[in-house]
Amino acid sequence: MPHRFKRKIAAQSREMPEPYEGSRPVPMIVVLIVASIFLWAVGYIGYTYQAQPSSYGDWRSAADFQREAGTAQVDGAQLYATHCVACHQATGKGLPGVFPPLSGSEWLEGAPDAGIQIVLHGVMGPLTVGGTKYDGSMPTFKDKLNDEEIAAVLTHIRGSFGNSAGAVKAAEVAAARQASADRSAPWNGDADLAALR
Numbered sequence: 001m002p003h004r005f006k007r008k009i010a011a012q013s014r015e016m017p018e019p020y021e022g023s024r025p026v027p028m029i030v031v032l033i034v035a036s037i038f039l040w041a042v043g044y045i046g047y048t049y050q051a052q053p054s055s056y057g058d059w060r061s062a063a064d065f066q067r068e069a070g071t072a073q074v075d076g077a078q079l080y081a082t083h084c085v086a087c088h089q090a091t092g093k094g095l096p097g098v099f100p101p102l103s104g105s106e107w108l109e110g111a112p113d114a115g116i117q118i119v120l121h122g123v124m125g126p127l128t129v130g131g132t133k134y135d136g137s138m139p140t141f142k143d144k145l146n147d148e149e150i151a152a153v154l155t156h157i158r159g160s161f162g163n164s165a166g167a168v169k170a171a172e173v174a175a176a177r178q179a180s181a182d183r184s185a186p187w188n189g190d191a192d193l194a195a196l197r
């Protein structure tokens with residue numbers, strides 16, 4: 001072999017091979033690992049999923065959990081602060097001419113029937129409270145509060161703001177709810193309610 005070829009081959013053999021463009025498939029072991037992680041994840045979600053109404057979301061309150069656990073302590077004062085205070089005010093004195101006072105109200109003395117029906121169905125039309133005629137609109141709570149809650153909030157207002165009427169039992173609310181089950185409109189003020197006092 002001529003001298004110069006020998007030299008060239010020696011130089012070439014020192015170099016790396018020429019780079020070339022081609023495809024390198026993902027190694028089968030990686031494909032298998034990714035596929036098995038994916039299958040595991042699907043299986044895991046399927047296996048741990050528990051059917052719950054999606055309406056639960058984050059809306060459950062501590063009271064709901066207590067109710068589910070059967071340890072509910074319905075707090076009348078808290079219900080008053082949530083559902084009634086906007087109109088009847090924290091003092092129970094209402095707003096003159098607009099929202100009647102609960103404090104000293106004749107509707108909260110004696111038997112609880114009138115109070116229960118007022119909270120269940122609401123009131124519209126002329127209603128006399130403490131000698132003053134009101135003509136506003138009190139919303140219904142029959143679908144918002146259950147028997148225990150209505151009993152608790154009535155017990156609270158009958159024993160607060162200087163009032164001293166007795167406690168109301170959930171069974172009394174249940175009976176009143178039953179008796180007026182076919183009513184869908186609010187009571188018409190004094191005209192409907194006077195008979196209940």
Ligand code: HEC
Pocket residue numbers: 080083084085086087088098099100101102105106107108115118119123124125126127129134135136137138139141153154157189
């Ligand atoms: C949107 C305002 C509003 C809310 C909320 C409201 N009320 Fe009333 N309430 C009224 C109005 C107005 C009247 C008088 C209705 C009329 O004039 O016919 C009234 C009347 C009453 C009466 C009879 C009159 C009296 O002053 O004693 C009672 C009892 C009563 N509400 C209790 C409650 C309770 C308990 C709650 C909460 C569960 C509540 N109300 C929530 C507006 C409201």
